[in-house]
Amino acid sequence: MTQAPDSDLPQGAVLRSVERWRGGAGRQLDDAIAEEVPVAFVYNDAPFAVMMATPADLEDFARGFALSEGIVEHPDDVAIERIEHLLEGIEIRLRIPDARAEALAARRRSMSGRSGCGVCGSELLEAALRVPPPVAADVRxxxxxxxxxxxxxxxxxxxxxxxxxxxxxxxxxxxxxxxxxxxxxxxxxxxxxxxxxxxxxxxxxxxxxxxxxxxxxxxxxxxxxxxxxxxxxxxxxxxxxxxxxxxxxxxxxxxxxxxxxxxxxxxxxxxxxxxxxxxxxxxxxxxxxxx
Known part of the structure; x- marks a missing residue:
């Protein structure tokens, strides 16, 4: 049985051929597979990190990463200039205030390598183990x-x-x-x-x-x-x-x-x-x- 074409799948899923076995019998079919691609964040024309990610909701990803990693403090401080789909992966080019870019450059110099997580590659313990201010919201x-x-x-x-x-x-x-x-x-x-x-x-x-x-x-x-x-x-x-x-x-x-x-x-x-x-x-x- 062949599934619908890729165009009918949600963004982030693709079809790939698989030989599936059940009860000692095998058959060839198309299976839905999650995509995984390198996504590079470039701030003010300087590369910062490459993440392995599902290529969906990329603008949300870029904005959320910048906020959750402390690259910017406010959503208005990050602007997405363009998202480029390249042969090697996806590059997201962003613009942040100069002062934040300077702080990011210093942080980049202390990193031993690019990583898929926020704490890996941090040279200092205080950089790896950030503790945010106490949450003010009190939903019940x-x-x-x-x-x-x-x-x-x-x-x-x-x-x-x-x-x-x-x-x-x-x-x-x-x-x-x-x-x-x-x-x-x-x-x-x-x-x-x-x-x-x-x-x-x-x-x-x-x-x-x-x-x-x-x-x-x-x-x-x-x-x-x-x-x-x-x-x-x-x-x-x-x-x-x-x-x-x-x-x-x-x-x-x-x-x-x-x-x-x-x-x-x-x-x-x-x-x-x-x-x-x-x-x-x-x-x-x-x-x-x-x-």
Whole structure:
């Protein structure tokens, strides 16, 4: 059986021939495969990093990466000049303020090599382990809203539904309705794309929460807190370093988020029990600690 042509697939998926075996019998067919290409970020005509990524939502990716990696502090500080599809991959050329470009040049000189993640290649510990300012937003959500967002996230992964190879990051309103989803082969990339989309669409970061289809690593927690997101729920486990950062950054970190349960590691006051109402936001009583 042959599938639809590439044009009928979502961006980021392509068809490739495969010999598939089931029950001792084999057959040749076309299979949907997730794309993976080098994406180079060039700031003010100077190359900075090359990421292996799914070539979809590239403007969101470029904007979100610049924000989550601390290259710029505000969305208005980054302008996408052009996106070039080359034989070797994709090059995204961006323009940032001169002062930020000078800081980036100094950072580039301290890197031993280009990398697909934000902390690799950093020469100094303080550069690798950034701790963002404490999150000011204090959204409150009910458990049923978290479960609703997780269900909708599973149903909204068009690339993964065909390929089984991508992560997703989703943004949900306080009632659990999913507003935005971005996918990528890399969990960090999916989150960067979502952060870029949140800023591009003007979503209020104090009125929703984040759900991701991956483990909650340090870098995922750092990117979420840097964006001002108050609650992140991951379907898999957190790392010890992610928990430490979330505690310091006033980020509610939830792991093993499934239909039948979850584990809250930091700032549990934001997740309301089933019997409690689910306001869109609660008063800000200040930073509190998880028991």
């Amino acid at each position: 959500i009910a458990v049923h809203a978290l479960q609703r967002a997780l269900r909708q996230l599973r149903d909204s992964q068009s690339i993964n539904a065909l390929t089984g190879a991508t992560h997703a990051a989703g943004w949900a309103a306080a009632d659990g309705s999913l507003l935005l989803v971005r996918e990528d082969i890399g969990r960090h990339n999916a989150l960067d794309k979502l952060i870029g989309a949140l800023h591009g669409t003007g979503q209020a970061l104090d009125a929703g929460f984040l759900v991701v289809t991956s483990r909650a690593s340090y870098e995922m927690a750092m990117k979420a807190a840097s964006a001002g997101i108050a609650l992140m729920a991951a379907i898999s486990a957190p790392t010890a370093l992610a928990i430490s950062l979330a505690q310091r950054a006033n980020l509610t970190l939830i792991g093993f988020a499934r239909d039948d349960g979850h584990a809250v590691y930091t700032h549990a006051q934001r997740l309301l029990p089933e019997s409690a109402p689910s306001p869109s936001a609660a008063p800000r009583p200040g930073r509190s600690s998880t028991p």
